[in-house]
Amino acid sequence: MTITTSAPVSAPTADASALTGKRRIAFASFVDENYLPGFLTLLRSLALSNPDICEDFLVLHDGLRPDSVARIRALHPRVVFRRVNAGHYDAYEKGDQDNYLVRKAYFILDVFRIRDYDTVITLDTDMVVLGPIAELLTLRQGFGAVPQFFFNDMNRKFNSGLLVIQKEFLTDEFCARIDEVGRSGAYELDKHDQGILNAILDGDYLKLDPRYNFVKRRLSGDRPVPEDTSILHFTGRHKPWQGGESGYGQAQERWAEYELTDAELHAAFLAKSGLHRDLLIHYGTPHVHRTRDATTARKVALARIGLGDFQAAVDVLEQADLPVDDAWAHEVYGHALMSVSRYDEARAQLLLATAAPNRAATAFSRLAQTAWVQGDDAAARAYALEGLTVDPTHRASRLWHQRTTGVPEQQSGSAGDQLAHVAFYMDRQGNAGDKLLPESVRLAVGGEDTSARRWHSVHAHRLFDEAALRRVNARRGLVIGGGGLFIPDTMPNGNSAWQWNVPDELLERIDVPVAVFAVGFNAFDGQSYRAERFRSSLRLLVEKSSFFGLRNHGSIEKVRAMLPAHLHDKVRFQPCPTTVTRQMVSGWQDPAVREDTILVNAAYDRAGLRFGHDYGYFLGQMAAAVRELGKLAEVKCVAHSLDDEKLAFDLRREHGISLPVIGMYDFDNPQILDLYARTKLVIGMRGHAGMIPFGCGTPIVSLISHPKMAYFLRDIERPQWGVSVHDRDLAARLLEAAGALLGDHAASVADVHGRQQELWKVTEANAAELRTVFGG
Known part of the structure; x- marks a missing residue:
């Protein structure tokens, strides 16, 4: 094995889900203008019946008006539009070549040409979702469908209104089989796409419970929809948005429950519990803009904070009317403000939150954190003690009290003999791996003496201010690392948008050599940074550094992609020093x-x-x-x-x-x-x-x-x-x-x-x- 230290990485940046194996799941429907009303109702029903589910929704289409696209986007935050190859299906044998609806019935088969998802769940646009469908998202193998209601030949045939398709069917080989059967006409022509798929699978499919595709015909005679129905399917010529069909009044009423305006949908969704944060943000943000409701603003802000988008959390709370006595909203507002380094404003909001006993401990712990970040240990300790007075079991208050109690002054040798070291210094009962990292970096860079005699500690999460700058510039150099410091949410700040809370203007004024050593790009699959702030801080850091080493080539690829080309070669490989412990620890014995x-x-x-x-x-x-x-x-x-x-x-x-x-x-x-x-x-x-x-x-x-x-x-x-x-x-x-x-x-x-x-x-x-x- 040969590992280079500075040569450009030739391999392309790998998709995160490909590296983690995380399953990519999507819903899919074919939509045209005639069936658009049904699809909009389907989307509303999916959100209200399963408020905790939000996956990509693939909209297959052969042309939609801009206003139709906008209406769809308003109902779902993760819509992906894909135009079908309509002409591809003209060569198929069909029962009625002149019926445009028959022609379009085949377009859903384009779903089998999808290659960027592991599981695709198709839904016909004449369906309405009435109950939980989470079980469908856990299916991992096979071709799932509900046996058709009429003439099902011992359950060998299925209704194609709902399909759960796994990646082994999303292949060129399976598409070739579809084309072969379609062009030959060796299937039930009046069943269209369903006929082709049944001819191919010939009963070899995963048989799902009828509640997931409960066809309207089961309710003939105006019978009520069973309570356990998850998806009701309005098969037949007469569609609900066209007035429905006689004899199915109770089914029609269930569909009509979801004929809502956007405002009505937002209000109904926000009244539910267990909300998926993507949907909460998508529906809650316009609701706040329209109503200035503080409760919704707080929920949306918490969802934004969970995604690491702290500025958006501030923005939505700034739109709301926050009552003085709404302690929870003020606490969340304070959390968001401190996360973008607006510390004085954060303190004011958090002090308002301390008035309510049920929020006071958390508010005091955040006040302690804000004071500690700004370098005021005494105030931080006092706030933490207030939090413990309110709730002696409050873990965050206890952590801040411990962090600021009995902290010894850094022992110091001669400043000119020391290196300053920016790192995340873990607390007692903190993550064991992070405890080991600072010492490992020091062993790798400076040898056996890892004590304060040779090293001046700079906690990455404390605001790097003028006093900290003076102390660093008095040393002979600055080391930054190790660990996954390029992550946006562990201790967020608005100065750098990564772990070191350093303003650009102070970073520029460091006049001793700077080495970034074994830092990792630690964003999860699905996590993002405040891109512009992070890119700007990152570029300045690379320009400032005499040595810039990242702990794996994946991080190198990610960071180089954010930098101008002339800085790429400065980004080097430096393994995490924990991986070479045996080589560094004096007297190590296996x-x-x-x-x-x-x-x-x-x-x-x-x-x-x-x-x-x-x-x-x-x-x-x-x-x-x-x-x-x-x-x-x-x-x-x-x-x-x-x-x-x-x-x-x-x-x-x-x-x-x-x-x-x-x-x-x-x-x-x-x-x-x-x-x-x-x-x-x-x-x-x-x-x-x-x-x-x-x-x-x-x-x-x-x-x-x-x-x-x-x-x-x-x-x-x-x-x-x-x-x-x-x-x-x-x-x-x-x-x-x-x-x-x-x-x-x-x-x-x-x-x-x-x-x-x-x-x-x-x-x-x-x-x-x-x-x-x-x-x-």
């Missing part, structure tokens, strides 16, 4: 004997971005894997943070599996390294649940829910050591990977050592260059 254990880690921060609709599936697969892994060694759950213990809780509750839990969040750095060095195998979802044990010489398998995991494995040329949390055969693949590593454990350890040696060569070369940069 264990003579390892414990017969397998440590398993799962991460739960931003769980929606990690698991999507697949958490239940993931948990079931992990249960199956843990049972089998237990035959190879004792399996234990290792928790880098408190939330990671959820894996053990859920396995016990859902599957009756009990695992010992190791609270690594309480460990110091030597204990972290010792545990990972002594085990046989680590199966981890956090980045540093892979990189730290690897650095200790221990074999790893990564549970990939974030692109950075795949980036690391790609860099060390061992992609087989990773399995997506979404993989269809997760348990089997995990067992295969673990079995291969444990089968000849000595060889696996030797392989880890060999991979690590290549990363150490890069680190040594970069460290030598930095000694020249810093003059020491």
Whole structure:
């Protein structure tokens, strides 16, 4: 394996979902002007019946008016328009070549030409969604449909109004079969697209419950719609928006429930619970603009904050009329303002929020955070104590009180002998991987002495002000790293839009050499930055740096894409120093004997971005894997943070599996390294649940829910050591990977050592260059 330190990366930037294996799901309908009223009602019913679901909705069409497009966009935030190849189906044999509706019935078959989704759910535009359909989104295999009501030939035939199509059918080969049958006419001509698909599959399909495609004809005689109906399908010539058909009055009434104006839809949706944040933002924003409603503004702002779009949260709250006594709205407003570095305004809003007992503890903790960010430990401590007085169990208030209590002054050697170090310095009971990072960076850059005698600590999350600038400029250089500092939401600020809270004008005035060392681009699949602010700060940082090293080539690709071409070559490869721990720690001794254990880690921060609709599936697969892994060694759950213990809780509750839990969040750095060095195998979802044990010489398998995991494995040329949390055969693949590593454990350890040696060569070369940069 050859790893270059500065040559441009030739491989194209990989799509994040391709790296994580996250399933891409979409709904799809063919829509024309005649069926537009039905489709608009379908969209409204989908939102109101399933307010927690929002996936891409593919609108296949053969031409729509601009006002029709606008009406569709108003009802769904993730619409994707795709024009069908209408002429393609003219060669098909049809029952009535002159009927334009018959011709258009085939256009939905264009859905099989889609290649950028794993699961596509088609819905006819004469359907209305009345109940939950989340189960359809969890289907992972097969071709799902409901058997047709009439003449179903022992359920061999299905109604094509609803289809759940998996990626193995979204292929050129399947399209060729459609064309072959369509052109030959070897199907029920009067069934159009449905006839072709039934001819191809010939009964080999996943039979879904009729409630997912409950045809109107089941209700002849004006029978009521069954309560458990999820999707009602108005088959036949007479459509609801055309007046309906005699004998189906109760069915028609259910459809009419969703004939709403946009304002009525917004109000009805916002009255529900469990709202998907994309829909909440899409419907809530115009509702606030129209009504200035404070409750809706607060909900929309929280959704924006959850997406890391803090300025948009501020914007929507600025449109609302916030009553003085609406403490929750003021608390959220204060949160949004502090996240864009409008600290004085944030303080005013948060003080208003402290008046309500049920919001006071959170408001005081945010006031403590704001004071701490601005460098006022005494005020932060006082606010945190107020929060604990209101609620002695309040975790955030306790954290800020601990962070500001008994903090020793930094010991100092001669300032001219020190390097300043911008990093995220983790609190007690914080993420174990982040605890280890600052010390690892110092070992890699400056050798054995990682103490305050040689290093001046600068917490990345505190506002870098004039006093901080003076202190840095008094040192012989500045190191920034490591960790995933290029992420927008851990401790947001409006100055840089990444983790270091540094205004541009102060960054420009740093006059000592600057080295960015092993920083990662840590955005999740589906997460974004305030693009312009981040790009501007990033460009200035690269221009300012004497050395700019990122910890994987995936981050290099992402960052180079945001920079002008002349800066690309400044972006270098510097592995995370935790991956070469054995090489850096003085007197390191590999264990003579390892414990017969397998440590398993799962991460739960931003769980929606990690698991999507697949958490239940993931948990079931992990249960199956843990049972089998237990035959190879004792399996234990290792928790880098408190939330990671959820894996053990859920396995016990859902599957009756009990695992010992190791609270690594309480460990110091030597204990972290010792545990990972002594085990046989680590199966981890956090980045540093892979990189730290690897650095200790221990074999790893990564549970990939974030692109950075795949980036690391790609860099060390061992992609087989990773399995997506979404993989269809997760348990089997995990067992295969673990079995291969444990089968000849000595060889696996030797392989880890060999991979690590290549990363150490890069680190040594970069460290030598930095000694020249810093003059020491």
